Amino acid sequence: MSILEALKYFILGLVQGITEILPISSSGHVELAKVLIGLQEDKGLLFLILVNTGSLVTMLLIYFKKLYRIYKDFFLYIFKKDSRERTLPGFSFGLKIIVATVPIVIVGLLFKDILNQLTTDYNVLLAGVGLLFTGTILILIAGKKILNGNTHINYLDAVLIGVAQSVAIIPGISRSGLTTSTAINRGMGIDSALNFSFMIYIPASIGSVILLIKDSFSEGMGVESNVMYFYYFLAFFAAMVSTYFAYRLIFNIFKSGKIKYFGFYCILIGLLSIGLFIL
Template sequence: MELIQIIALAILQGLTEFLPISSSAHLILLPQMEGWADQGLAFDVAVHVGTLAAVVWYFRRDLLLMTRDWGRSVATRQMVGESRLAWAVLFGTIPVGLAGLLFKGLIETELRSPLVIAWATVVFAPLLWWADVRGRGARSEHAIGWKDVLVIGVAQALALIPGTSRSGITMTAGLMLGLSRSAAARFSFLLSIPVIVLAGGLNTIDLVRGEALVDWTSLLLGSVLSGLAAYLCIHVFLRLLERIGMLPFVIYRLLLGAGLLYLYS
């Protein structure tokens, strides 16, 4: 991989992983538009490790409390402190994990086309806008119940379709259920942790089984750059979200989708 490709893809992954605009779509489209060779599975794993490190570090205090209280919850068989939120993240991951295992082949082949990305980008944009305008409430992520977990978890499974956006669809579901903008975003980011771990684990298994040579320098650079970009993105997004809302991302999705439909139809 050339240096410019490493830098561009790593920063793109870091910035788009947590914005409601679909990181997978951008990682598929940029190489196609620039005529670059596929970056390969190893690089995809590396940049996802970077984004995982970023979100874990950003929420490190929350995660420490959630892990501690989850362990106490298991021991006492009752909810303790932040254990409800920890259980919500774990159970909310089950639908996307099952869907990923069942439809892995389909997702990695037929659904990676520009037209699928274009339609998913366009279709889910107005839904995000509607949820932001009509469904936004004042509930925090700590008030999430089991019905909320089920709805958001099933919504997250839809993000396996490239162009949908995992963060976008989970925030949409959260807003429709009455969460505040920041609560919907924070819960979406926490949900990303087990999802990235699961996806990275499956890709790592595929990588180990393969025989491709690994460029460790490129992987390390990609991981560091994606992590830095992701941390900055989370920080700025959460600070600005209550003021700017989802409309800028809705407009971006509509323009991107329309452009792709024009180019590839």
Template sequence: MSTFQAIFLGALQGLGEFLPISSSAHLIIFPWFFGWKEQPLAFDVALHLGTLLAVLVYFWRDYVEIIVKGLTEPKSEKGKLFWFIVIATIPGALFGYFLEDIVENVFRKQYLLIAIVLALFGFILYYVDKTAKNRITISNMNILHAILIGISQAFALFPGISRSGITMTTGLLLGLKKEAAAKFSFLMSAPIIFGAGAVSLLKNIHDVANQLSSFAIGFFTSAVVGFLAIHFLLEIVKKSGFKIFAYYRFVLASIILVVFLLRM
């Protein structure tokens, strides 16, 4: 893997992990566009750990306060948020553990199917962004919100759905304000990314040593771009919501369809 490829894929992961555009779809589609070899699993570990660093650095004060309050004052506003994150993590972790390998094998080279999923979820994202009544702040969330948003993470296993996209959309459907839906999605991402990254790291620890240079480049690129993506999304949802990402999905799905037809 060249340095350019490592940087490019790291940037894709950093953007796709936090913007509602699906990092997994991008990491499958763009190497296909350019005719690159499939990246090693050890490199995917680096990308996920990079985005974990991004969210931990961006929200480190929130995490410290949430964890402390959760363990010492579980009935306080921040304390309840800690337990909501724990509850929301459980469904996604279970589905990921049992189904991730199956889904990945089914979707790995199904480019047309990924295009359909990208476009379909783009319509859902656009509709929900336009019609949802957003009144609930993150401090007014309840356990039902956490459970339903957590269950929605299971759909993120399918390339084209997007973990951040499905959790934010579910939050909007439940009445959360756009900023609240985005922030809760980011806060609850750390346990899932950590779990997935740790499992993959243990499985591919020997390959990491052999790919150390690419690993480091992908890690730092995804961390920096992921940090900027979080800031970008929090700012843009205040002004124009999520419609811009729906439009992007439509464009990318159309490009995939054209390339697929040309290569038939």
């Protein structure tokens, strides 16, 4: 076992967790980090499964109580008619989460193979272009900061935010950045926008992990030696911890107006990624 290799995978886990939550694109940064620390040849599906699951587990723990109440009311509304007046808000919100999740399911199933081919051949380039797009969106939305916007979300909001999430399957486009920016642009308050963004991330991430596991049955996990299991689980742990701390930061980042600096950062890293691809 190499301490240096272990450190590399720990760093990748940190990058995954931080960039999954902060509006700077996890896929783009993980791919760029792989190139910079010399792990671009690691295509192991187990690594992808574990680091994504690390972030997912943390977000499930954070939102478990809220989601439990929502879906408890959702099913009570369906199966217990005498409780419908009380459970209508939970049913309605749960339905909006489902509506917002539909676009990424459709896009993921229809374009999965095309996207996989593009990311195989042009991953760093795609990440660079996606980061430029993300940076531009963040700079634009920084001027439209709404601290006390609507707390209500309607079905059109849910559809548009869901479409934004589906666009973010392209490497370099930040899921949290694009969905939250879309919600704010629709007049939602920052707290409501971020919370809804993270709530729809959870079912989307569960679906993504399931697809990765499905692919692993045909392609294999890509684990070259037993020591790789240790490296990958180290990355999993790092992703869990860094996701939590990034979550603690993101609300203040949006509210303070510092989101524009993340936009400038994304543009800088996007240009760096394109430069690395050309070279």
